[in-house]
Amino acid sequence: MYDTSARERALSLVAQGRSLNSVSKETGVSRAAIRSWRTRIEPLPRIRRTPCSLCGPTAEPPEDEAAYAYLLGLYLGDGCISPGKKSGYFLRIACADAWPGLVEACAAAVEAVNPSGKSSRVQAVGYTSVVAYSGHWPCLFPQHGPGRKHDRRIALAPWQQSIVDTCPWEFIRGLIHSDGCRITNWTTRLVGGVRKRYEYPRYFFTNKSDDIRKLFTDALERVGIEWTHCTRHGAPYNISVARGACVALMDAHVGPKY
Structure with a gap:
């Protein structure tokens, strides 16, 4: 970690x-x-300690592709995998308590993908971690590895890309629910000599990883959503969707957190 x-x-x-x-x-x-x-400062390589009983040498895609695409988006934003005391692994997805619906949706996706069908919740200050134990998580999320996600390469396996291509909206929804938001911007205009205020909605997605942002924008383009970069302190961390027709399409398939 x-x-x-x-x-x-x-x-x-x-x-x-x-x-x-x-x-x-x-x-x-x-x-x-x-x-x-004090004895060893270098992180130990994170490798599977025992062969996966479900996959063997090759990962098998999950049956519920829509749930997996959503969970993949959540994992790339706010998820991590850590070894358990025995041969399994813990998947943790951090969900802000401000959106209880997000916690429920995350738990449902975890239970749909986890071979055991189980999940639990761990309360922390301001957020709830949805946690599930399985020896299968490194197979389902091969992006797991040492260090922070934005400090290493993140790429989808061919079978993951196939699922994202099939369920792009679920993947986009998971990314927005983890590292995105829907907000209302406003501006003023002079109309007949009177300054009036106008409000308009837009979506933002913020992530330091160039690779994860590219996965997000590739999925947006796949469903016909126009997007732009918005720099933060000179870095292109933010992806913006502001065109009215595109926001309406995002509302129909993603919507705000709840």
Whole structure:
């Protein structure tokens, strides 16, 4: 979960004479992890520890493609996979408590894709993590790997791309529900010498990963949605959809979080 720079920062705070407890509270890293980094700072490669009993050497696509496309969008935005204590893995999707409907939709997608059909919820400050355990998650999400997603290459496997091509709106909806929003912009115009206010809706998608933004815009183009880049501090992190017809189409298939 932590790249080398995060590990070096935690160890530098310890080297300043700080206690493990205070460094843990500031960085959010457990004391046990910080202790282990004193011996080995490089992240261990994340590889499957045992062969998948469901897939074998080749991943098998999930049966519910629509649920998977939606969950894939959520995972690329706010998801992570971490090893369990035995041979399985935990999938975690962070969902803001401001949108309880999102939590429900995420849990339904996880349960539809998880071979066990199960999920649980872990409450944190301001958000709920939808969590599910399976030995199958690295097969279903081969984008899993060390470090942050925007610091490494993210590409879809051929079978994933096929699902996204079949269910583009579900994929777009998952990405919007994770790292996107629907907002109302406004502007003013002079009409007959009187300044009037006009409001119009638009969609935004924000992600630091060039690869994930490209997956999003490719899906938009596949369904005929026009988009533009909006820079933030000089970086093209934001994708905007503002044309009236395109916003109406997004409303019909995606809609705001709820």
